[in-house]
Amino acid sequence: MHVEHHVSVPDPAAGPDVYRRHARAWLQSNLPDFMRTDHPDWREATLAESSAWEAAMYQAGLAGMTWPKSYGGHGLSLREHLAVNKEIGALPMPESVSSIGKELAGPIIMAVGTEEQRQAFLPEILAMRQFWCQGFSEPDAGSDLARLRTKAALDGDQWRINGQKIWTSGAAKAHYCLLLTRTGTVADKHRGLLMFAIPMDTPGIRVVPIKSIDGKTSFAEVFFDDVIVPDSARLGAPDEGWNAAIRVLSIERATNRMYRPWRFECELRQLLAACKSDPQLSGSLDDSYVHRRVGDLLCEIDGLKGLVELTVDRMSRGETMGARGSLTKLYWSECHQAFTGLALSLLSQVGPHSSALAQRAHQAFTTAYLFARAETIYAGTTEVQLDVIAQRIMNLPKELA
Ligand SMILES: Cc1cc2nc3c(=O)[nH]c(=O)nc-3n(C[C@H](O)[C@H](O)[C@H](O)COP(=O)(O)OP(=O)(O)OC[C@H]3O[C@@H](n4cnc5c(N)ncnc54)[C@H](O)[C@@H]3O)c2cc1C
CATH class of the missing domain: 1.20.140.10 (Butyryl-CoA Dehydrogenase, subunit A, domain 3)
Known part of the structure; x- marks a missing residue:
């Protein structure tokens, strides 16, 4: 696969139309035939090929448009984001293999994360070096997320996490999980929910793939058995979890x-x-x-x-x-x-x-x-x-x- 790297990105002052033309020209000359879903030579790209493609898109200014430059973004507005999306939509391209990182975890880290967390995660997500999964749903908590039971208990200056998530897309390839837990009991409903950024290689995490109707195993059950993480893994203040989760859902519904x-x-x-x-x-x-x-x-x-x-x-x-x-x-x-x-x-x-x-x-x-x-x-x-x-x-x- 040959794609252009180190492309000059248009001056933002030029406006969304110029940006859109840049996106169209770059995508049309770089999208490989085998990734075009309408092409007879189409084949499923490997994770490495998809990552290389999306990393090249980022370098061409076609990802992280609205993220601040200090976190690896291009510092542009939603209008350029939309202009690029129109061109991405106009071509029969594969879906992103990192949309949870780029479109859900990234914005929420930007909103509630500490400066240290932003610096550690955001540039890695854009460069396609870090994948995320979203650990919200549980066997008894889907539509009614407030019924979730996965428990986070303070143990000295660390958190001990026990519970189970389900339908976790991309869990097997993820480096981090955007995990929603509760600190109290289910009766607390929306109160006492706490969000974490958990490294998926933490001892006590077990990923069990689920096969879907299309034969793929892209989502999984994820079990947390006495998983210990430092307080620095917390995303946002205790009790802020519900508001953060609602923000994630509203991004997922409106702009993803x-x-x-x-x-x-x-x-x-x-x-x-x-x-x-x-x-x-x-x-x-x-x-x-x-x-x-x-x-x-x-x-x-x-x-x-x-x-x-x-x-x-x-x-x-x-x-x-x-x-x-x-x-x-x-x-x-x-x-x-x-x-x-x-x-x-x-x-x-x-x-x-x-x-x-x-x-x-x-x-x-x-x-x-x-x-x-x-x-x-x-x-x-x-x-x-x-x-x-x-x-x-x-x-x-x-x-x-
Ligand atoms: C492809 C795919 C990927 C997913 N990826 C993720 C992921 O990465 N991370 C994650 O956390 N979750 C993920 N999910 C889970 C998804 O968010 C839940 O499946 C969804 O929220 C529904 O919850 P549930 O499956 O528990 O169904 P339930 O909530 O049990 O609903 C069952 C049925 O009852 C209906 N129902 C429920 N409540 C009401 C009500 N109040 N009024 C009327 N009808 C109602 C529903 O509409 C549905 O028809 C994924 C799901 C799919 C299919």
Whole structure:
């Protein structure tokens, strides 16, 4: 794999349009064919290849845009971040192998971490030398996170941690876990929650991979058995854990992977090109039902783009997204799940004699379809987002009498 390093990054004063053109030119000339999910030569990149690619993107100014220069970032605004994301979305690129570090752990370390923690973690995350996982969910605490039981007890000047997490994405490759624990009892609910940055090689941590429907083992159960960490592993003050967790969830819902609508549009074009390339499939594009569904989808994608632009506008004015992140999460996950269902039904005729593009699309959309089942679950299920919208945006009562 050959990618350009040490590229000159445009002057921020030039504005987001110049930055966007820089991102487009760099990505188009450097993205290797085997990483293009629409290319017949596509193959799954190894972790080392993905890391090298993302490290090169960072050096080209395409990651860490909004992080301060003192922590390895480019010191730019959310507008440049969005400009780059539009170009990342427009190409059929693999997902980041470090989005938990770059998009969740990084911002929360910046918000509640000590200066020492920021210096130690942030540049390493951007340089792709450090992976993170998010240890929030437990077997009895998912949608209702306040029921989590993993216990952190002060033992002299150290913390002793016992408990279990589940569905921890990327746990096997992670160097650190953004771990949510409680210091009191479950009855304390939101009080007494405490967040940590725990090195995954600490004695007492056991990672047991879980195989998902797509055959991958990217998430795991993580067991903590008398895990001892120093007080310097604490992220934020005791009792600040719930607020920090809510901030993580709001980032996850509102701004994480901002490129999604542009990527969905790219996938829609990929689907239509694959159908057109194959004599057996191209006939299905004459169907008026398919025309209506494609029209609906493009409207939904445009609506989603508008929601992302609105989010960036509001955040650029200093507003926090809070509960409104649920609108974006609900919209993109439902839209993508329906889209991948349509894609798979259009590609259902693909066989060994179909065109190479059609075969590649069938493989890519089968994976996307299976993963889309999870999209309405992780970062809060559809039912939870609907409740948040009803109760916290529209102020409806919590429970009907
Ligand atoms: C691909 C994937 C990756 C994940 N990665 C991570 C990770 O890295 N770290 C991490 O901590 N977690 C992760 N999760 C876990 C995820 O956050 C939880 O699965 C999610 O919060 C739902 O919790 P649960 O699975 O316990 O389901 P439950 O909360 O038990 O929900 C079960 C069902 O009940 C419904 N329900 C629950 N409460 C209500 C309510 N109040 N009103 C109406 N309906 C309700 C839900 O909508 C759902 O349909 C991941 C999940 C997936 C699928």
